[in-house]
Amino acid sequence: MPVTATPPHTHWGPDFAALRRADPELAGLVLAELERQSTGLQLIAAENFTSPAVLAALGSPLANKYAEGYPGARHHGGCEFVDLAERIAVDRAKALFGAEHANVQPHSGSSAVLAAYAALLRPGDTVLAMGLPQGGHLTHGSPSNFSGRWFDFVGYGVCRDTGLIDYAQVRALARKHRPQALVCGSISYPRHPDYAAFRDIADEVGAYLIADAAHPIGLIAGGAAPSPLPYADVVCATTHKVLRGPRGGLILCGARLAGRIDRAVFPFTQGGAQMHTVAAKAVAFGEAATPAFTAYAHQVVANARVLAAALAAEGLTVTTGGTDTHLITAEVTDFAMDAATARAALAACGIVLDTCGLPRAGGGVVHGLRLGTAAATTQGMGEAEMVRIAGLAAAALREGATEPGLREIRSAVRELVSAFPPYPAQPAS
Structure with missing residues (x-):
């Protein structure tokens, strides 16, 4: 994938120009991944966005x-x-x-x-x-x-x-x-x-x-x-x-x-x-160790609790009735699909999360969805965005594999995320 445009995010990679010159194919993949991260909802509970300082190190x-x-x-x-x-x-x-x-x-x-x-x-x-x-x-x-x-x-x-x-x-x-x-x-x-x-x-x-x-x-x-x-x-x-x-x-x-x-x-x-x-x-x-991170950690939990409640209101069965942490697990059986199908429908809309095994109340194991709020909170999203995310996710599950409906939801996801870029563009120094 050759790179023809100037990277819009110059501060997260001090020597990206060198990569573009030496290996445009790999540089293109890096930019494609940045585009993916910047235009979708990253709700995998184990992922986050590092700071530019961490990337520099x-x-x-x-x-x-x-x-x-x-x-x-x-x-x-x-x-x-x-x-x-x-x-x-x-x-x-x-x-x-x-x-x-x-x-x-x-x-x-x-x-x-x-x-x-x-x-x-x-x-x-x-x-x-x-x-x-x-x-x-x-x-x-x-x-x-x-x-x-x-x-x-x-x-x-x-x-x-x-x-x-x-x-x-x-x-x-x-x-x-x-x-x-x-x-x-x-x-x-x-x-x-x-x-x-x-x-x-x-x-x-x-x-x-x-x-x-x-x-x-x-x-x-x-x-x-x-x-x-x-x-x-x-x-x-x-x-x-x-x-x-x-x-x-x-x-x-x-x-x-x-x-x-x-x-x-x-x-x-x-x-x-x-x-x-x-x-x-x-x-x-x-x-x-900074006060800003303390505020961030508490916002992660606040966002997760709101998102869990909003998902439950949309018809998902949230395990344990909620969360104390950044992490939420939920069943999708009421949407007449298994977890793998649900994850694929959500991914088609730019909503990226995981599946996981969940114990069923009557015994046995079901496959559920696992999602978290760490990355979205790093982007600056708050409780209002969590309610919006729950609505978009539920809409994607209801649409299933309906292509026109999924395209509309994908557009709404892009619009939401565009206000919260993980790495805001800065001019080259």
């Missing part, structure tokens, strides 16, 4: 540096400046979350969970985590993932009548199986976990408590969600999603486990750190 010469090891103890020379960058990232993460220790090197949330397991467990150990059909992550025991192959996972679930975590079941399973670790966290649970209850259960059976806070960590940073730090032995997280940083992982823990965690990240599960990403994490942690 990601595209910096730090990408050139090999830095196996940790600051002051690298296996390569020339690390004096990347050492400083990593120390800044660590110090900012510790201050932001009130942690005694932070490891900022994991390449992803899954890498962070892998390192936590490697630090605390041995192959064959029993682990109690949310069952995959109930909302658990691949790293919570999927047979296709390292977790399900190396460890013996037992899954807990939610109450059928409320959709809330069944803590009595968690305790009963813990007593029966005596796991070495208890994992709290999921990818599609819209309510705050009761970390104190999980800690009490873990203590009763002598288990480590691992909090997988990949989704709520940004809300925690902004004071819009309770922190697992006072309760969990190890907290694993991602730095994208609500936290609005680069794609990557993060591990927080107490000083007692610091050495074990660091050795589990390097050299056990990873080689050299991605120093451009580490520096971008430092930028994101700095941004998350």
Whole structure:
């Protein structure tokens, strides 16, 4: 896809002109993706828009540096400046979350969970985590993932009548199986976990408590969600999603486990750190420590609650009756279609979200929709826009595959998003 026009957003990529000259095909794809992000509603709960400063760090010469090891103890020379960058990232993460220790090197949330397991467990150990059909992550025991192959996972679930975590079941399973670790966290649970209850259960059976806070960590940073730090032995997280940083992982823990965690990240599960990403994490942690981010995090939750209520008013069945977080899950059975068909109809209108497994009140599993408000809130949208989004989404589901109706909704989506560009155009400097 050759590029013939001057990029309208010059500030997010300082050397985009070089890419256009060297590889116009790839430059065209970058611009096409920017166009997609800028003209549709990005409602995937795990996505967000990073700041231009984060993007600048990601595209910096730090990408050139090999830095196996940790600051002051690298296996390569020339690390004096990347050492400083990593120390800044660590110090900012510790201050932001009130942690005694932070490891900022994991390449992803899954890498962070892998390192936590490697630090605390041995192959064959029993682990109690949310069952995959109930909302658990691949790293919570999927047979296709390292977790399900190396460890013996037992899954807990939610109450059928409320959709809330069944803590009595968690305790009963813990007593029966005596796991070495208890994992709290999921990818599609819209309510705050009761970390104190999980800690009490873990203590009763002598288990480590691992909090997988990949989704709520940004809300925690902004004071819009309770922190697992006072309760969990190890907290694993991602730095994208609500936290609005680069794609990557993060591990927080107490000083007692610091050495074990660091050795589990390097050299056990990873080689050299991605120093451009580490520096971008430092930028994101700095941004998350500001009053503006605190206001943002609370607006994310306010928007999610309004969107959930508006979707319910449009006829979708919102699980647990609402949300405490950025995340909403809903059934579409009343629209006479499955979730995959619903997602395709919405995508045709420029409304991008995910499908997910949801427990059915009468037993079994249904496939629902999972969406979030982090990216739209970054764009500046508020409660009024959430009501509008719910109406557009419901209209798309009612239209189904009707092409003229979908085109009209697509036009309305473009009009709405045009008032909230993720990267407002700025003149070249």
